[in-house]
Amino acid sequence: MTEAAPRPHKITGLMPTVTFLRTTELVKSFGAKQVLNGVNLAIAEGGTTAIVGPSGSGKTTLLRLIAGFENPDGGTIELNGYSVAGNAWVPAHKREIGYVAQDGALFPHLSIAQNIAFGLERQWASGGRTARAKRVAELLDMVSLESSMGARKPHEISGGQQQRVALARALARKPKLMLLDEPFSALDAGLRVATRKAVADVLHKAEVTTILVTHDQGEALSFADQVAVMRGGTLAQTGSPFSVYTRPADRDTAEFLGDAVILDAMLQGSLAGCSLGWIPVRHATIQGQVRLMLRPEQIRITADGPIKGTVVDTVFFGPETTVRIKLSPVEGVIGGGEIITIRHWNAAMARPGMKLNLRVIGEGVAFPTE
Amino acid sequence: MGAQAPRPPWGISSLAILAILIASFSLIPLAYVIYMTATTGWETVIELVIRPRVGELLLNTILLVLLTVPLCLVLGVGGAWLVERTTLRGYRWWALGLAAPLAIHGFVNSYAWASAIPSLAGLSAGTLIATLSYFPLIYIPVAATLGRLDPAIEQLAASLGLGPWAVFFRVVLPQLRIPMAGGALLVSLHLLSEYGAFAMIRFDTFTTAIMVQFQSTFNGAAGNMLASVLVFLCMILLLAEAKARGNARYARVGFGAQGLATRLHLGRYEIPAQCSLLGLTLMAAGVPMYSVTRWLIAGGIEVWEPAKLIPALTQTMGYGLAGASLTCIVAFPMAFLAVRHPNWFSKLLELSNYITSSLPGIVVGLAFVTVSIRLVPGIYQSAYVLLAAYILLFLPRALVNLRSGLAQAPRELEEAARSLGRSPTIAFVKVTLRLTAPAAAGGAALVFLAIVNELTATLLLAPNGTRTLATAFWAKSSEIDYAGAAPYALLMILIAAPMTYLLFQQSKKAAGQ
Numbered sequence: 001m002t003e004a005a006p007r008p009h010k011i012t013g014l015m016p017t018v019t020f021l022r023t024t025e026l027v028k029s030f031g032a033k034q035v036l037n038g039v040n041l042a043i044a045e046g047g048t049t050a051i052v053g054p055s056g057s058g059k060t061t062l063l064r065l066i067a068g069f070e071n072p073d074g075g076t077i078e079l080n081g082y083s084v085a086g087n088a089w090v091p092a093h094k095r096e097i098g099y100v101a102q103d104g105a106l107f108p109h110l111s112i113a114q115n116i117a118f119g120l121e122r123q124w125a126s127g128g129r130t131a132r133a134k135r136v137a138e139l140l141d142m143v144s145l146e147s148s149m150g151a152r153k154p155h156e157i158s159g160g161q162q163q164r165v166a167l168a169r170a171l172a173r174k175p176k177l178m179l180l181d182e183p184f185s186a187l188d189a190g191l192r193v194a195t196r197k198a199v200a201d202v203l204h205k206a207e208v209t210t211i212l213v214t215h216d217q218g219e220a221l222s223f224a225d226q227v228a229v230m231r232g233g234t235l236a237q238t239g240s241p242f243s244v245y246t247r248p249a250d251r252d253t254a255e256f257l258g259d260a261v262i263l264d265a266m267l268q269g270s271l272a273g274c275s276l277g278w279i280p281v282r283h284a285t286i287q288g289q290v291r292l293m294l295r296p297e298q299i300r301i302t303a304d305g306p307i308k309g310t311v312v313d314t315v316f317f318g319p320e321t322t323v324r325i326k327l328s329p330v331e332g333v334i335g336g337g338e339i340i341t342i343r344h345w346n347a348a349m350a351r352p353g354m355k356l357n358l359r360v361i362g363e364g365v366a367f368p369t370e
Numbered sequence: 371m372g373a374q375a376p377r378p379p380w381g382i383s384s385l386a387i388l389a390i391l392i393a394s395f396s397l398i399p400l401a402y403v404i405y406m407t408a409t410t411g412w413e414t415v416i417e418l419v420i421r422p423r424v425g426e427l428l429l430n431t432i433l434l435v436l437l438t439v440p441l442c443l444v445l446g447v448g449g450a451w452l453v454e455r456t457t458l459r460g461y462r463w464w465a466l467g468l469a470a471p472l473a474i475h476g477f478v479n480s481y482a483w484a485s486a487i488p489s490l491a492g493l494s495a496g497t498l499i500a501t502l503s504y505f506p507l508i509y510i511p512v513a514a515t516l517g518r519l520d521p522a523i524e525q526l527a528a529s530l531g532l533g534p535w536a537v538f539f540r541v542v543l544p545q546l547r548i549p550m551a552g553g554a555l556l557v558s559l560h561l562l563s564e565y566g567a568f569a570m571i572r573f574d575t576f577t578t579a580i581m582v583q584f585q586s587t588f589n590g591a592a593g594n595m596l597a598s599v600l601v602f603l604c605m606i607l608l609l610a611e612a613k614a615r616g617n618a619r620y621a622r623v624g625f626g627a628q629g630l631a632t633r634l635h636l637g638r639y640e641i642p643a644q645c646s647l648l649g650l651t652l653m654a655a656g657v658p659m660y661s662v663t664r665w666l667i668a669g670g671i672e673v674w675e676p677a678k679l680i681p682a683l684t685q686t687m688g689y690g691l692a693g694a695s696l697t698c699i700v701a702f703p704m705a706f707l708a709v710r711h712p713n714w715f716s717k718l719l720e721l722s723n724y725i726t727s728s729l730p731g732i733v734v735g736l737a738f739v740t741v742s743i744r745l746v747p748g749i750y751q752s753a754y755v756l757l758a759a760y761i762l763l764f765l766p767r768a769l770v771n772l773r774s775g776l777a778q779a780p781r782e783l784e785e786a787a788r789s790l791g792r793s794p795t796i797a798f799v800k801v802t803l804r805l806t807a808p809a810a811a812g813g814a815a816l817v818f819l820a821i822v823n824e825l826t827a828t829l830l831l832a833p834n835g836t837r838t839l840a841t842a843f844w845a846k847s848s849e850i851d852y853a854g855a856a857p858y859a860l861l862m863i864l865i866a867a868p869m870t871y872l873l874f875q876q877s878k879k880a881a882g883q
Contacts, residue, residue: 067785067789068788069785069788091788091793091794092785092788092789092794093788093789093790093791093792093793093794093797094791096791097789098789099785099786099789101782101785101786103782105780105782105783105785105786106786107783107786107787107801107805108783108805109804109805118787118790118792119790119791119792166786169786169790170789170790172790173790173791179789
């Protein structure tokens, strides 16, 4: 597996043991527009991978290629050890995949039960109608829906319920690989969290290898055990949620995955000197002038902190408050006077004009200056 | 797995080739007109086109379109709004009542009015009869769309301070653009190609004049030149419709249940509304029914000749059913391309069919007579040629319906079926075809209706001894045997009635109600 940047510190415990899906140098264009630009992705059997990226980055196209709805212009896809695209062609219906679309794509002319039973053939439910009904009831139960719901039509149930039915329908055939194309994005915030949790639990219990496509970083980080960040038709970085969040490969990835504090710094050995003092940087591959990235939650307000700053303004969000702080110059380092944004739980401790002491927890990440 | 060459997912190119074949087949009549014009020679062409008679016909035809289409739009949209969006008493019955005139063809309507008021003639009579016959072509699609519009958008507009009238004109009406433009085009094309209805009240349009020319000279240059001008008029209409329709698309896959539209209280407008609808229905359906009944009573038992009636009935049914199913099958590839792969190419294919269908039946008929005699003499005066003419003439009716039906069956559903282990073909049949079936049935009903009522092409192309209800009716009524024509008129109405009802029901279903 080739990656965009050499990353020396992978967490080996989360690395694929048996590779279930592998894409190699996938290329796809629509007309003159090249959407995928050489995508290399490996997914472990039973693992959950989130492909996250801004809209237009090609993530849905990648999913559709894996599903078999589109044919790649170049590169190969291997599923469970077999080539399904590139060297050979296995159409969607023979790939043993489950697919849940953004809006559920329930068949409007069929009842909920008929929707779920749509993919059930004899091999899945031998024993005719009763066995089939039993399997449908099981599946409804699996996604926490009443079995009485089976008689209803898709337009008679809520959006969250439609997504659960779509999942049950996809699970009916016991797929080896489940593909989720932004299945929660059309749901409102509360329902989204609950549905996401329910879906994750069901998939975990069923031990299905899963790929989730999303543009929501929080969703990607919380749902998956592997996150692939997509940008401009390639994977910018792949790794565990923790590692891609705390050690992003480049500045764009850092800023896409969450708020970032970025300061000019001078890196000497493994210490970077900046307005926040001397910050340790692990496995520094470059030296000299760099851009140092810290996550806002690494910067704490403490009475005995070595760094001084003045509160510019604050925004209150309830459980937390974002605080903009103008840093006082530190002797012997570059920079000084930058305004950074951090988060704090107690709004009373940071009011505009207050002078504060700060302390940095953990390590920073150094990027080359542009 | 071996290194076999990757097979692209299901061929769209074969579909495109099929559509091209159908489109080029449908261009035969147009090619005929152009060929005839070209071989006539420029001097003769100019001599035949630039003359007072053509100016007079042009004025008549344009005035007819300019008067009838707005009237039909007002009646169709107004009626649809009253039925779908107000508390009008008995709106369910009115919904049906306004669709009913579709069961009575223009020339039956014309026969009814002309036999009741013999002095009826000219532009005003033509406008009256055409409006009464054709406004349901706008009412039905508009009502279906009105019933399906998301009321949330209207409620939002109201929350922005718009009153009911402003909501209607600024929010509802723009959303009705597609059915209004489509319906108006259908009405205009009917006006350009109708023969019987206008001939009966002695109102001259291009089509009636061409018919007179062809009857006197079989395929003279004068008639051909008139047809060329008519084709030109049709092109203008098609461009106008394309412009009015714009790029709007309306496939909606929504979440959860859609709210019901609130109905506006009519209050003191209830009685005027009821009276106008009653007046309209009486004129469009009441007068024809009254006339037919009157002539049936006057004619007594003698006018019912089983030996002539039964063959006419079975032949009409046979041609209607075969033609309707064939037309839907032929229209499908084109509708599919237009919805799933809309581009200049699919628009061009559709356009070629609209042009053909806007040609008068007589032009299509004569093109087929000439072409079949010259190229494949064996099939001249066979049922195949007549069916082919029906397909070409009525393809757009199936196309319009199939297109809106396919828009209700988005590609995602087919893909969901494929991810559930269905092969592309099965997924297509079980999902897309199934979801398009109601619209296809609606299209088939429209084509069936049109075939039952088709007159001119049938007169020309029908095999010897074939007599449909329409041609038999025409033979009787043009001999002023109004009583003798009445049983045929009644049968045509009786056949068309259930089809109209089906069409009305399907328009609601296709629109997702």
